[in-house]
Amino acid sequence: MRVTVFGASGVIGQALLPLLAEEHEVVAVSRGPHDTGDGIRWVEADVASGEGVADALEQADVAYYLVHSLGARDFERQDREAARNVSREAARAGVEQIVYLGGLGGGDEHASPHLRSRRETGERLASDGVPVTILRAAMVVGKGSAAFETILGLVKRLPVMITPSWVSTPTQPIALEDIARYLAGVGGNDAAVGEVFDAGGPEVMTYRQMIERIAALLGKRPRIVEVPVLTPALSALWLELVTPVSASVARPLVEGLRNPTVAREERLQRLLPFRLTPFDDAAWRALGGC
């Protein structure tokens, strides 16, 4: 099977490529040049403009879409246009399945722009008739994951945290290795074509609990003070000051904290059964522990 991966140079793409390369012919797509190797052919394309997308999809059976424009001022519009470009070219190329990693929680009428955009991207990808498989995940726990690095930045730098009440929102983070395994497993899988799956990790926790558990791994005990009046804009500016994540990335993430990001069903676990990585193990690995 020939597989094209958009967003291949990102955190999730990098974890997914070796799994795909074990069984498939892989075309990895990024905006900049990469050395070809390990059975993976790198090509340049820009999903935002559509340039190079048709070439990247030539003879592809399955396309993975792991792109987002988080950090851009008008990320919602950019994500819509990029998804439309890939949807159109995938239909022309005769692609049989698009696999997309979306977000949990985007169906809520009060969903944040970021989560709403993730949902709309999935809808756009399906707009030209190619069946789309959507995996909906909460925070991905892995080195380089923007959400994880934000939390880590807070834990490392602050002995006392003034946090919005949204830190009490429940979430179900999943290990980078596990989401990559799920993504690899649904590609070309007839039972997954056209389906939407919730991809939750093995534990449900609040962001507050997540902060406390990461802190414990680092040997810290931060004091967390919840206040009900901290707005997303203020939170984002504050995050920019104290973490390596820019406000433009932090704000959509912070807004998303209002929404519970918890799996509602377990069909993916039944389709692709394996032991999910406990949060502490995933976090420890992301911290460089092993």
Added chain:
Amino acid sequence: MTALHGWEANERVLESGGFESRQRVLLSRLAVETSEAGARWLGVAYWQAVGDFTRGGVRATWRDDGGRLRLLGGATLLGFGPPELRYGDGIVSCRYSIEGGLLALRAGGSVTLAQRSEGEGGEHELSVTVEEYLPSLAARVGAPWWTGALYAKGQSPFHSAVSRRYFELLARGSA
């Protein structure tokens, strides 16, 4: 969105002095699947409904040993134990024991969010059941009725309204 119908709400005072209330609706398709995730989602969606209905004024916060329903991030209105999840044999439920708070006279009672399935082609029931709850705002036995007005005219209708909101969120599949 699946149409909801068959709304019923009732409340009574038990011999023990505890309150029991139940709201339910019927729908033609399942709102959650019969699994641990489905049972957990019944609970998550309920607390989201509380937050939505009060525009964030009342929110649940969670620790490993349970949760607290807090007013403006401060006063604890009610404390709860951890969720007790049940699924199988046509029922999915999430139960929280009530463990105190300003709105509870003392620890005791529970809130259960449940979905009962009538099987293929049948209708399914979503319900919110409060059992053996001792509200601090209700009138004591033998006391004038108006001493319980805050419960009868405030907390009880509020609870029903939240349940309606909750059922709508579940039916829409968007909680």
